Amino acid sequence: MALGPEALRLLALIDRHGSLAAAAQELGLTPAAVTQQVARAERDCRASLVRRGPRGAALTEAGMLLAGHGRVIDEETARAATDLDGLLGRLSLRLRIGAFQAAALHVLPPALIALRHRYPATDLSIMDITSDRGVPAVAAGEMDVAVVAAWDRPPVPPDHVRLHPLLIDPMVVVLPDDHELARDTSAPAIDLGRLRDEAWVTIRAGHAARAQFDRAAAAAGFVPRVRFETESYDVAQAFVATGVGVALVSRLALTHLPGTVHRGLAGSELSRSLYAVTAAEHGVTPMVATFLRLLHEVADDITGSWPAA
Template identity: 65%
Template sequence: MLVDPGQLRLLALIERHGSLTAAAHALQLTPAAVTQQVAKAERDWQMPLVTRGPRGATLTAAGALLASHGRTVEEASDRAEAELAALLGHLSLRLRIGTFQAAALHLLPPALTALRHRHPAADVSVMDVVSGRGVDEISAGHLDVAIVASWGKPLAPPPHLRAHSLLLDPMVVVLPDDHPLASRPADAELRLEQLRNESWVSILAGHAAREQFHDAAREAGFTPTVRFETESYDVAQALVGTGIAVALVSRLALTHAPGTTHRELAHPRPYRQLYAVTRTDASLTPLAGMLIELLHDVARDITATWEAPLRLRNS
């Protein structure tokens, strides 16, 4: 026969408490339910296990033998409960974050500072993860939150993941500070076709940002002359500072590198959308939800600084 650990534990509780009623209370069952379970155990084992009397219940020799194994089951159950509680307590304080460089520099730090003040004991780790890998890292269970970007197209994660929209990050033109177009007012918007004859620093071919740039140039009526390729907006801006090219850079990634200035693009302007990706069921990591709220707050503050000059210009 198959041994039912629940029956072993029940006998151990009857032995400990000396009555069916007390054992029922320990199991949060009714005395009638415990009586039925004892009767079933005696049928399964085909022998008497419990002797009922006016002063409670005692175990037969067979019942006592089974109860000795029941104590092992109960001890293992108690350990499992304690270890699970410890694990859940650890998970409730753990937060594994993946993010790309611009978000790590400008979006994440204020949110982490606020999170640390609310939960000083939080176990936080941050990994440098390119946007194209963030969703996969969440799916694999390696991260709790991934900050990713999508260039011009909405992010569509699989059903078990959720994408929380954070902000629209518009592209701007970074120019050498002695470029003829840099002499225009700082709030003057440029049209991409005004830069059709320039040499460009661009993100590496095959990246979504590069595809977006070529699409925007094509819509502006020209094919860009890309002289330099890089995977970093920081490197692109440093090269622009030498005066040898111009670049299309996200607003969030602006470094104001020496020798450079930037100008907004006239509408329609290219942009990237920033998201925080989590698992749909993030109940074991409550800090993930709190971080999302804080990232929304930071994103609103950043966007407000971008929009303030526009409001002043249009007032």
């Protein structure tokens, strides 16, 4: 016997309504189509399933047995629809976010405040990540939005992941406040070549930020004398505050520590770019599109507050 779930469900409807016509109406079929389905099921089962009479239709003993299974199918179908509605309802409010440190400190908070004000029931989870983790996490479905930074070239995402440019974060020079160039307020920007003889606090070798700095120094005609290496702009600025050297730091990452001042770089395009990473299709997480708009608004506010280059 090869009886499909549609036939079992049809028998359950005939038993419920006591009529082929009523069962046909619920299924959106014609009575003739339902009659043909019953006949096909009886051939497949090699047994009579429905007795037709002047008062409607009734199931035989074999039909009643199969209708019981049809009712289970109906109940499970309804339960599946209810469960799916519940899941989609939860996912529609879910937002899993990852961001590197400077973005978590300066970009996320205003966007999150606005999001919670508009949608207080949003189910948020936020993770501190390194920028190289953002694209793989979104691609694997572990995060809905990641905010990442890139130097020189943007990351190359797979086809189902999209990059959304947020802002360009220029590099600035951080100096001890007793440095002669710090005391010279006549020039708001410094040519990198003027720093050729300085001791440097730099990002660790092997990082894209360090590679960008080394290329810029070579173009300016010097090899930097590196005194300290670190993976953190915060740590770099803390060392500068002690007076041991100077550093290049992104404007977004400035901490304005006592004992430091910063100056722009004259004639330089040294910078990093910030991107929001999302799936190409937002699917069941519509909060992604909302949060993406808020990130763009925050990025515009941030860059609008910076002095013109």
